[in-house]
């Protein structure tokens with residue numbers, strides 16, 4: 645199994661790039677992991693929120709591959725503790741043969757077509773974060789999960 649974090653738009657802020665890269669580098673040691681970036685939609689000012697979501701949705705669906713297991717990161721999804729998330733990842737390594745794809749939405753969330761395609765929704769908190777923050781929180785939680793699964797002293801209950 646390979647884990648993919650699918651995101652919309654490049655990260656501009658250097659401090660986010662550095663922090664995300666740090667966890668991405670640490671993850672190399674544990675599991676095949678990639679961040680796949682879908683280019684930003686141009687001229688969003690002339691679009692309504694729904695039109696932007698639809699356009700992003702088309703690009704997202706085109707970025708998916710046959711056999712992907714799609715999990716939306718969504719503030720109205722299932723909530724886990726870090727221990728439960730580690731167990732969830734472990735279980736997925738036995739059931740997902742190809743890519744386990746975690747998807748972060750754009751500024752207005754996901755189009756209906758993307759919700760329809762999803763296998764699950766996962767929430768990181770009941771609070772809403774910026775899409776850049778979510779990238780960082782997700783890679784840190786995935787790293788935390790890998791250290792839990794390998795009995796390493798990073799996570800403390």
Ligand SMILES: C[S@@+](CC[C@H](N)C(=O)[O-])C[C@H]1O[C@@H](n2cnc3c(N)ncnc32)[C@H](O)[C@@H]1O
Pocket residue numbers: 716717718719747748749750751752753754766767768769770771772773774775778
């Ligand atoms: C700024 S948020 C979009 C908020 C938008 N109002 C919505 O309804 O989804 C951008 C993306 O970050 C992710 N996100 C934000 N907060 C999250 C949370 N607490 N848990 C999981 N994902 C979150 C989601 O993928 C969301 O589509």
